[in-house]
Amino acid sequence: MRVRSRKLIGTIVLLVFLAVYAWAATAIGGGRIALAPAWAQFAYFLTAGLAWVVPAALLIRWMQRPD
Numbered sequence: 001m002r003v004r005s006r007k008l009i010g011t012i013v014l015l016v017f018l019a020v021y022a023w024a025a026t027a028i029g030g031g032r033i034a035l036a037p038a039w040a041q042f043a044y045f046l047t048a049g050l051a052w053v054v055p056a057a058l059l060i061r062w063m064q065r066p067d
Contacts, residue, residue: 002067010063014056021052 025048033044 003064006063006065010059014059017055017059018052025049 029041029044029048033041036044
């Protein structure tokens with residue numbers, strides 16, 4: 001697969017992934033975590049705020065791989 005095709009597919013997948021991830025993190029944070037103590041809320045939002053980086057980085061690395 002050519003780099004240009006991988007970039008197109010990767011961009012679409014990344015946008016869909018981030019939208020679904022943001023929705024899920026917000027739904028969980030607004031529901032179950034809202035009743036938790038402040039330290040648990042902080043830990044959840046810190047983890048949820050950074051957890052998307054690993055899959056996004058792997059996808060971007062795949063997109064940039066040479067032909």
